[in-house]
Amino acid sequence: MRKQRDIRSYPGLRTLSLVFFAWLYLPIGVVIFYSFNSNRLVSVWEGFSTKWYVSALQNDALMSSVRVSLIVALFSMIFATTIALLAALVITRAPGLKMRRVSETVVNLPLLLPEIVLAVAVLILFSQVGLNSGMFRLVLAHVAFCTPFAFMPIRARLQGMSLDVEEAARDLYAPPLTVFRRVTLPMIMPGVFAGAMTAFVISMDDFITSNMLNSGGGTTLPIYIFSLIRQGTTPELNAISTLLILVSLILATIVLILNARAMRRDG
Amino acid sequence: MSKAFRFWGLFPAWALMVLTLIIPVFIVAAVSVSERGAYGGFxxxxxxxxxxxxxxxxxxxxxxEFDPKYLIIIGRTLAYATGVTLISLILSLPLAYWISLQSARMKLILVYLVTLPFWVSMIVRVYSWLIILGNDGLAERIYVFFGGADGQGFLFTWGAMLVGMVYSHIPLMILPVYAAVEKLDPALIxxxxxxxxxxxxxLRRVIIPLSAPGLIGGSILVFVPSLGAVLEPMLLGGGRQLMMGTLIQNQFGGSRDWPFGAAIAMxxxxxxxLVLxxxxxxxxxxxxxSA
Incomplete structure (x- = not known):
């Protein structure tokens, strides 16, 4: 028996969508595939080998850029999440707040403007106030554009959860800090976690701002990868990229699961 | 909620954005009308x-003498950003619509699959196209297989740049378009x-008009960052054809004309x-x- 066609569907829609997904994953697949190529020439397959992973892990310049990226991302994540959490609490919980719309726009400002403009802006600012420490400059700039990414899931969770339990705690004379620590925080934890990890990944991935601020002691992983690409494609670059893809995909999966939970009311 | 917390809760966010964003943008405006320094800077x-x-x-x-070379760069940037936005729009609508027709469980999985590549580092995503489009890369092999002439790959062309930019930005289009078509009432169709x-x-009289807010929202989310693209023009475009992003970048690197870079940034x-x-x-x- 022929399956009844959904009247809402269009011919070719399915094929088009499958081709699209293939296109979406093709580049990632290609990088992973060629990272196991033993040939020095990237696009000429010779045989299976994991030697490029070994050489990548023994590359000191790479490891030091990974260290810089991790430190910057960790501090950016901590500051951005704290700032976003405080702002989200006031924005969602203060009744009759006059600054609500403006405050929300201000928190989301980095999303509205092209990053290259913001990168130029902080570069000039730092050069004027004489801030030269590589990592400190990076953290300060990264916190700014990571904050809206931490803010969104936290606010979604704060708005999505029921207020009953908070009210019950207050009715039982729990002081505000106790209500926050024992009731609100545990309930919004998936949102906070998702926000923190998003901020971490956004900081880890950043190229434009980090490149603009690049100076001694502040070479992050994307900047190092960029310098390698400029020297030409190498299988080692594929191995580094594959490792980075794996880390990104794992973190993304965790965040997306948490986000799905944070969206669910009282989940 | 106490008055003190209302203030101190919002204070760090405001302080951060004012100090690292709002004031610096005014400084950029000031630098753009300053003199170029003798040894770089201003x-x-x-x-x-x-x-x-x-x-x-x-x-x-x-x-x-009137010289249109920078106007050409500005025009080219606008043209590329428009092209990227239109291509993303045309691809996103059928895809988002198809996803909205699937079962609830499938929808979740497919949206997850759309978002996933977006989490992979931007530089890695651009690099992957470098391999595919490069000399003897996958794209050229497919081209030769279908009877094309063996050449030097497809890098450093406008096509390469478009493919890379669409690939980088398309999830920003799919998600709002999906949110809009998902809410469509099947009864209307x-x-x-x-x-x-x-x-x-x-499609023309029901689906597109009713999902217009999502289509427009997604278009802005793609158009704005496309205007400031740096990586794709540098790596896939080969830096031969300057875009506003790369032009700004160059003024703060090699040729160091800060006021000019600041002016282009403005x-x-x-x-x-204006778009916003x-x-x-x-x-x-x-x-x-609608009110």
Missing amino acids: DWGFDLTAYRQILFTLGWTDEL EASHDLYGSRWTA VLLTIVV IVNARRAARQMEA
Whole structure:
């Protein structure tokens, strides 16, 4: 028996969508595939080998850029999440707040403007106030554009959860800090976690701002990868990229699961 | 919630954005009307040289000559950003619509699959296209397989740049478009068929008008960052054809003309702010109309 066609569907829609997904994953697949190529020439397959992973892990310049990226991302994540959490609490919980719309726009400002403009802006600012420490400059700039990414899931969770339990705690004379620590925080934890990890990944991935601020002691992983690409494609670059893809995909999966939970009311 | 917390809770966010974003943007504006420093950088002052430089060059005898080279770069940037937005729009609508027709569980999985590549580092995503489009890469092999001539790959062409930019930005289009088509009432589409409308009519008269907010929202999310793209022009475009992003970047690197870089940044910022204002006005009108 022929399956009844959904009247809402269009011919070719399915094929088009499958081709699209293939296109979406093709580049990632290609990088992973060629990272196991033993040939020095990237696009000429010779045989299976994991030697490029070994050489990548023994590359000191790479490891030091990974260290810089991790430190910057960790501090950016901590500051951005704290700032976003405080702002989200006031924005969602203060009744009759006059600054609500403006405050929300201000928190989301980095999303509205092209990053290259913001990168130029902080570069000039730092050069004027004489801030030269590589990592400190990076953290300060990264916190700014990571904050809206931490803010969104936290606010979604704060708005999505029921207020009953908070009210019950207050009715039982729990002081505000106790209500926050024992009731609100545990309930919004998936949102906070998702926000923190998003901020971490956004900081880890950043190229434009980090490149603009690049100076001694502040070479992050994307900047190092960029310098390698400029020297030409190498299988080692594929191995580094594959490792980075794996880390990104794992973190993304965790965040997306948490986000799905944070969206669910009282989940 | 206490008065003190209302203030101190919002204070860090405001302080951060004012210090690292709002004030710096004003400084950029100030630098764009400053003089170019003798050894790079800039000297405070008031001088419109940087803006004049966008339109004119100094001739042999110091007379101003109209020179469209920077206008061409600005125009090219707008053209690429428009192209990327349109391609993303045309690809996203059928895909988002198809996802909205699947079962609830499938929808979750497919949206997850759309978002996933977006989490992979931008530089890695651009690099992967470098391999595919490069000499002897996958793209060329497929091309030769179908009877094309063996060449030097497809890198450093406008096509390479478009593919890379669409790939980088398309999830920003798919998600809002999906959010819009997902809310479509199937009864309306059935009604259009009951009234003997063809599939094409349903698309044109029901689906597209009703999902317009998502289509416009996604277009802005793709258009704005495309204007400031740096990586794709540098790596896939080979840096031969400058875009506003790379032009700005160069002024703070090699050739070091900070006031000129700041002036181009202000032009870019102005374009973006204009787009956002036009959109806010349109949204306000729509709110009024539906109220």
